[in-house]
Amino acid sequence: MVALRVALKRYGFPYALLLPALLGVGILTLYPLLNTFWLSFHRYNLLRLGQAPVFTGLENYRRIFSDEFFWFVLRNTGLFAGGCVLATMALGVGVGCLLNVPFRGRTILGVAVLLPWVIPKVAAGIVWKWIYDDQYGILNFILTKLGFDFQGFSWFSSAPIAFLAVGVVVVGQSFPFIALSILAGLQAISPEIMEAAAGDGAGPWQRFTLVTLPMLKGLLLILTILSTVWDFKVFDQIFIMTEGGPAQSTYVMGIYAWMTAFGEMQMGRAAAIAMVMFAILAVITLIYLRIARSGEGLE
Amino acid sequence: MKKFALFTFVLVLLLPLLGTAMAKTSLEVWIMQPGNQDVEKLLAQAKADFQAKNPEVEVNLQFVPWLSAWQKITTAVAGGEAPDVCELGTTMTPFYADMGALLDMTKYVQAWGYAKDLDPGVLESAVMDEKLFGVPWYAGARALVYRKDWFAEAGIKSPPKTWDEFLAAAKAIQQVDKNGKVIRYGFAFQGNGRLTWLPFIWQNGGEIGYKKDGKWVSGMNSPEAIEAIRFYADLLLKHKLSPEASVTWSALNARQAFALGTCGMLIEGPWGLPPIYNANPEIASKIGVCLLPGKKKMATFVGGSNLVVFKQSRQKDLAAEFVHLLMGDKYQLELAKMLKFFPGRVSLQDDTAFKSDPILKVFAEQMKYGRSLPAAPGWGSIEKLDVPGVMLQKILTGQMSVEQAAAWAAEKMNDLFNP
Incomplete structure (x- = not known):
């Protein structure tokens, strides 16, 4: 009895402290995940509220994988997310480094960069939809004033241009976080190291590629994983700006899952799509981590 | 002292029950958010009219935004809390009718003498298996x-x-x-x-x-x-x-x-x-x-709305009576003028207010070719x-x-x- 009390005192306390967090994760993440997993093996139509989900085994998955449209959407998502991640990381690192250099107006730049990040995605989507509007959008107006003929130009009538237009908004809203994190990382690198490198004759470019980047490697990896996850499940801006159109050509996985769930009312099939997204992201994350570990071994 | 406290406590708990027993019959009426203050005032007036005629009834008028209507109504039906009277868009009506949630209004409409007077375009959306699950409230055509x-x-x-x-x-x-x-x-x-x-x-x-x-x-x-x-x-x-x-x-x-x-x-x-x-x-x-x-x-x-009564309603006759009020000449004409739609009753579509306007006249003529x-x-x-x-x-x-x-x-x- 005494031993138990001692043990509780010794080991129980940390778990007691963890409990609220575990409960939160359990309720908000684990339960929905397991429920989605379960639902993905069932047929459950929202239009038939009275009927309980019917077990159909792998039918939902078979149907998705045999649907050409799924592969089209998957390719769309991969290309769009890949492009957005590259642009986000490049811009984020660039701006982060810029902010680390002392110059006049740095604070203003910092605030200006952060602003798009604080604007809710839906609000940004709506504002940009106006900016891009073919009839009264300010973008076409400015471009036309500058001497290019953009009068009545449609930014959402073809998939590549629509993806470009949406991508600008997505990247614009996600790179500030990267920039800020990079800035924090840069400030953690002690000036002595840079001085030592400079003393050994390394120029600015060499200092950046051979000292700064390797020291930020862990951070860069985490940021890349995060933005891959975010951009792979992008939903808000596309839903607001193109709704997946024209002719479903700007569908991404998030829109596809949503439309299957709340358009077609097929909750089971939508759950299966969500599980496929989950699996893909899990694999990508594992690969990133593997790369990181093998890199460490080389050093 | 302790006993007294307990007694008081129980009494306080019971009071609301007593209140409920004596309260008026409540009639739940859900109308789609009109986004138009005049329309809201008109419906408040209909509520007052109805309560004056039926003093034992308290009409609970609610405005439901179009965007969350499906969700809200479906949840209410599933939970057994459907409203008594509800406005449904033409594409929503068949859905709830098919679900078996709506009351067949045929006998009421016949009693009111409106059976042959309802807009055919909107009516198409309310008829299923020769039963009438909604009463065309207003209609409009392009x-x-x-x-x-x-x-x-x-x-x-x-x-x-x-x-x-x-x-x-x-x-x-x-x-x-x-x-x-x-x-x-x-x-x-x-x-x-x-x-x-x-x-x-x-x-x-x-x-x-x-x-x-x-x-x-x-x-x-x-x-x-x-x-x-x-x-x-x-x-x-x-x-x-x-x-x-x-x-x-x-x-x-x-x-x-x-x-x-x-x-x-x-x-x-x-x-x-x-x-x-x-x-x-x-x-x-x-x-x-x-x-x-x-x-x-x-x-x-033809787009527009139906007024429906849900089967779950505990006072179907009263609910139908409220629909009757809204389908009467006065409210039909006032509402139509405010919404720039036409009354659900065909005989009122020929009202002078529409006939004398050269543009509205064409739209009224167009309604004759309306379909759902x-x-x-x-x-x-x-x-x-x-x-x-x-x-x-x-x-x-x-x-x-x-x-x-x-x-x-x-x-x-x-x-x-x-x-």
């Missing part, structure tokens, strides 16, 4: 709105009556400047406005969907439908009678283009005219309205996925031929029609 001044300049004597005349008129008013740039387009095309162009299928004698052996079937790939879809798509694809961007235009964009003087013809309902006048007051005197052109017949889509979209439980899904719109855009962006796209849409619709 006609062809055009620029009188442009027509006069182009020497067009009378507005188009047929598809051929319509196409010719659009070509005639289209103008190009000396650099070959279009300065006036013939027509405001809507790539995202299925309600404006689906009637072309009806006009050509086709069907969007029909019931066959108890199952709903898509009519999209019938020869009549394919011909209609091709005619409409070609307005943009072949004849370039509207800006390229109209591939993704919705009703709002098309309205804007017409108001700005970019396009000379528009398929629009009477409710769309005030926003156009607001955007460009000068245009008001230059607008003419005529019936949508026909091919084999005349047709337009398929009263199928799965139509809601077809609308949310916008299968007709996706089909049209697949043609416009060159992904598919008209035949391929129509076959694609038919397959998708057949899948969604019967969930």
